[in-house]
Amino acid sequence: MKRLLDFICSALLLIIFSPIILLIGLLVKVKLGKPILFKQKRPGLHGRPFYLYKFRTMTDEKDCNGNLLPDSARITSFGKFLRKYSLDELPQLINVLKGELSLVGPRPLLMEYLPLYTPEQAKRHLVKPGITGWAQVNGRNAISWEEKFKFDVWYVNNYSLLLDLKILFFTIIKVLHSEGVNQPGNATMESFIGSKSTVKEGHG
Numbered sequence: 001m002k003r004l005l006d007f008i009c010s011a012l013l014l015i016i017f018s019p020i021i022l023l024i025g026l027l028v029k030v031k032l033g034k035p036i037l038f039k040q041k042r043p044g045l046h047g048r049p050f051y052l053y054k055f056r057t058m059t060d061e062k063d064c065n066g067n068l069l070p071d072s073a074r075i076t077s078f079g080k081f082l083r084k085y086s087l088d089e090l091p092q093l094i095n096v097l098k099g100e101l102s103l104v105g106p107r108p109l110l111m112e113y114l115p116l117y118t119p120e121q122a123k124r125h126l127v128k129p130g131i132t133g134w135a136q137v138n139g140r141n142a143i144s145w146e147e148k149f150k151f152d153v154w155y156v157n158n159y160s161l162l163l164d165l166k167i168l169f170f171t172i173i174k175v176l177h178s179e180g181v182n183q184p185g186n187a188t189m190e191s192f193i194g195s196k197s198t199v200k201e202g203h204g
Contacts, residue, residue, distance in 0.1 A: 042108035105130025
């Protein structure tokens, strides 16, 4: 049932938002250049990798040594606008249509985080990742990694169709109010380096 709803809803949303998606794609090309889409390998269900799609929000500016500048220096005002209203995530509807993402589930993070999770935190991969999730409507990037993972695992243990509908409703509210987009003091969320328990186990 969840997969069927994901497929139908993502197909309808892609049709409804197609003019906006095309417009954003054109603006990204003009303001940031190619590629229009940011593509990155992320862990899906049971940690199996897939490529996540987003609209680009940053430039490729590098320092004199050829290293990319910090996120805060590369993100543009246009990119901040896309992130503020989660418009950069519209291409992820393609991931949902392909069955790699669900509309609701723990957010897919970076592949390099996989060995850093505690056994409890790793339970977040027992369900398909989502565009939005329980952690996103309970603080998004304004909460700590440990709090995020607790919300993710709670979702895994308490999943229901009613809960998904509740999360989708609160997601709309959060997006309209642009709450929790950035971690306080950072342009984006700081990198996860392992919880205290994982550091003790030698994974930090």
